Amino acid sequence: MPVAPPPPPEILAAFEAAKGFMPTHEGLALHAAAVEAGKLGLPLLEVGTYCGRSTLLLAEAARRSGVTALTVDHHRGSEEQQPGWDYHDPDTVDSELGVMDTLPHFRRTLYRAGLEEHVVALVGRSPQVAALWTAPLGLVFIDGGHTDEHARADYEGWVPHLAEGGLLVIHDVFPDPQDEFTGQAPYRIYLRALESGAFTEVSVTDSLRVLRRTEAATRERG
Numbered sequence: 459m460p461v462a463p464p465p466p467p468e469i470l471a472a473f474e475a476a477k478g479f480m481p482t483h484e485g486l487a488l489h490a491a492a493v494e495a496g497k498l499g500l501p502l503l504e505v506g507t508y509c510g511r512s513t514l515l516l517a518e519a520a521r522r523s524g525v526t527a528l529t530v531d532h533h534r535g536s537e538e539q540q541p542g543w544d545y546h547d548p549d550t551v552d553s554e555l556g557v558m559d560t561l562p563h564f565r566r567t568l569y570r571a572g573l574e575e576h577v578v579a580l581v582g583r584s585p586q587v588a589a590l591w592t593a594p595l596g597l598v599f600i601d602g603g604h605t606d607e608h609a610r611a612d613y614e615g616w617v618p619h620l621a622e623g624g625l626l627v628i629h630d631v632f633p634d635p636q637d638e639f640t641g642q643a644p645y646r647i648y649l650r651a652l653e654s655g656a657f658t659e660v661s662v663t664d665s666l667r668v669l670r671r672t673e674a675a676t677r678e679r680g
C-alpha cells in the first residue's frame with residue numbers, strides 16, 4: 459500500500475486528545491488505509507465509535523476523498539467499559555440515567571476538530587443497522603464489541619457490503635492469548651476473512667490488521 463500523507467497536525471493532536479483506546483501508530487495505519495480506500499469513492503464505515511477518537515481519522519480521510527465516513531455505535535459501551543471493569547471511564551456515564559452515553563463526547567470531539575460534515579453517525583446496535591444496509595462500502599473498520607457474538611455479527615453484517623478492492627480493517631487482533639485483554643474474537647474474524655480466500659493481507663501494525671478484498675462477496679464468504 460502506498461504511504462499516505464499523514465493527517466494534518468491539528469487532527470493528529472485532536473486524535474491524541476480524544477478519549478479512546480487506539481495508540482497513535484495504529485491510528486496512522488488506520489488513516490493510511492482510509493485514505494487508500496477513499497480512492498474507491500465509496501463510504502468508509504466504522505463499527506465502534508466510542509468517543510470519536512478513531513472516527514476523526516476516518517473523517518479526515520473522507521474529507522480528502524470527498525466521501526462520507528459512517529460510524530455505528532449504540533453508545534452504551536462494550537462489556538469491558540461498564541462500571542467495575544478495567545476500561546470504564548466514569549466521565550462517560552449519563553448522570554441522570556446512570557448508564558453510559560458516549561454520544562455527547564463523540565459529538566464534541568468531531569465538532570472541535572471541524573469534521574462534523576464528513577461523518578454520519580448511526581446510533582444503534584450494529585447487527586440491527588447492518589440488516590437495513592444495502593450500499594457498497596470502500597472500507598469496513600471493525601472495533602466494536604469483543605465477544606464472539608458481537609465480532610461475528612459485525613463481520614457477517616458489514617463485510618458482505620465491502621466492495622471488491624475495498625479494505626477490511628480489524629482492531630485488537632491478538633494471535634497470542636497472553637497478549638489479549640478483552641478476548642480473541644477479533645483474531646477469529648481476522649482468520650475467518652483470510653481463510654475465506656477473498657482477502658489478502660495489506661499491513662500489520664501491532665493489533666491493527668488491514669486486508670484487501672480481492673474477490674467479490676458471496677453469501678457464504680461475507
Ligand SMILES: C[S@@+](CC[C@H](N)C(=O)[O-])C[C@H]1O[C@@H](n2cnc3c(N)ncnc32)[C@H](O)[C@@H]1O
Nearest residue numbers: 478506508511512531532535536583584602603
Ligand atoms: C473499543 S470501543 C471503540 C473505540 C474507538 N474505535 C476508538 O478508537 O476510540 C467499542 C465500542 O463499540 C460499541 N459497541 C459494542 N458492541 C456494539 C454493538 N453490538 N452495536 C453497536 N455498538 C457496539 C461500544 O458501545 C463501544 O463504544
